Amino acid sequence: MTQIAVIGPGAIGCTVAAWLMQNSAHDVMVAARTAIVDLEIETTEGVLKAAPRVIAHVDAATRVDWVLVTTKAYDANGAAAWFKGLCDAGTIVAVLQNGVEHVERFAPYIAREHILPVMVDLPAERTAPGRVRQRNSGRMVVPQGGIGAGFVELFSHTHIAVSQSTDFKTEVWSKLCINSVGALSAILLKPAVIAHHEGVAQIMRGIVRECIAVGRAEGALLPDSLTQSVLAGYRSAAPDSLNSLHADRLAGRRMEIDARNGVIVRLGHKHGIPTPLNTMVVALLEATSV
Numbered sequence: 001m002t003q004i005a006v007i008g009p010g011a012i013g014c015t016v017a018a019w020l021m022q023n024s025a026h027d028v029m030v031a032a033r034t035a036i037v038d039l040e041i042e043t044t045e046g047v048l049k050a051a052p053r054v055i056a057h058v059d060a061a062t063r064v065d066w067v068l069v070t071t072k073a074y075d076a077n078g079a080a081a082w083f084k085g086l087c088d089a090g091t092i093v094a095v096l097q098n099g100v101e102h103v104e105r106f107a108p109y110i111a112r113e114h115i116l117p118v119m120v121d122l123p124a125e126r127t128a129p130g131r132v133r134q135r136n137s138g139r140m141v142v143p144q145g146g147i148g149a150g151f152v153e154l155f156s157h158t159h160i161a162v163s164q165s166t167d168f169k170t171e172v173w174s175k176l177c178i179n180s181v182g183a184l185s186a187i188l189l190k191p192a193v194i195a196h197h198e199g200v201a202q203i204m205r206g207i208v209r210e211c212i213a214v215g216r217a218e219g220a221l222l223p224d225s226l227t228q229s230v231l232a233g234y235r236s237a238a239p240d241s242l243n244s245l246h247a248d249r250l251a252g253r254r255m256e257i258d259a260r261n262g263v264i265v266r267l268g269h270k271h272g273i274p275t276p277l278n279t280m281v282v283a284l285l286e287a288t289s290v
């Protein structure tokens with residue numbers, strides 16, 4: 001049996017835990033801050049049901065082969081508190097989060113060579129504890145290598161497309177370009193339809209241009225055409241669709257401001273690249289909770 005622990009039974013955690021449990025060779029445990037009883041995932045191909053072992057305290061944790069961290073990026077410290085019960089020298093910690101700093105976020109807690117960053121493109125929303133709507137089959141990307149191959153194998157029985165990339169940096173920065181413009185919806189409290197407003201679209205293009213410049217300085221290969229393709233993607237989404245930053249603000253939850261826009265400002269500063277638009281959206285988003 002492959003022993004797997006999923007830390008954080010939110011939208012992504014419940015979805016991957018339920019999919020992993022469709023393989024009887026997987027023994028899946030869920031580490032929860034807020035208790036759940038079981039899982040029901042509404043997918044485009046039907047409802048997935050699963051009843052993993054749920055633990056609410058680190059004392060109940062046992063050693064596993066794989067830890068999948070699916071908390072929000074800002075909950076890294078809380079997620080890492082589970083490691084002492086779950087990890088030994090052979091455990092791999094896969095970080096299924098947004099942003100570009102998966103490894104840096106967990107390096108204070110576990111050796112870098114044991115951390116597998118995962119780019120997650122899996123639209124899912126929590127409708128109740130343990131209940132998730134997965135909007136499409138989705139995909140995940142990991143760096144090329146032996147550990148990456150093991151992660152691909154974990155999901156080989158699922159409908160989620162999991163692949164390895166020889167240029168993972170470009171994968172995560174491309175996703176960051178898409179995520180970066182979601183800040184405007186969260187500030188304005190307007191869903192995707194707002195991208196048809198030409199003034200807002202201009203700001204979106206500028207936010208992406210800053211992200212491209214910083215990403216290139218970090219070594220990602222980002223074409224200029226991303227500016228247009230990100231906007232086109234936003235405009236072709238359902239007019240009422242909410243990005244997760246916007247959904248979190250509406251629900252009164254903390255937003256992943258730093259992982260999505262703050263990082264562009266911080267790394268821009270490191271490379272001497274001005275990022276006035278991202279600086280502005282970070283300030284405005286932070287001010288919403290003052």
Ligand SMILES: NC(=O)c1ccc[n+]([C@@H]2O[C@H](COP(=O)([O-])OP(=O)(O)OC[C@H]3O[C@@H](n4cnc5c(N)ncnc54)[C@H](OP(=O)(O)O)[C@@H]3O)[C@@H](O)[C@H]2O)c1
Nearest residue numbers: 008009010011012032033034071075078079097098123124
């Ligand atoms: N949802 C998507 O469509 C999507 C798509 C791509 C990428 N992502 C990324 O994936 C990551 C997870 O997002 P999400 O949407 O799944 O977030 P989410 O629905 O807010 O779920 C996060 C879960 O982590 C739990 N948690 C927080 N601290 C914990 C701790 N110390 N121990 C155990 N559990 C803890 C939360 O508990 P509570 O139940 O108490 O809140 C919640 O259940 C984020 O980085 C996000 O940006 C999400």
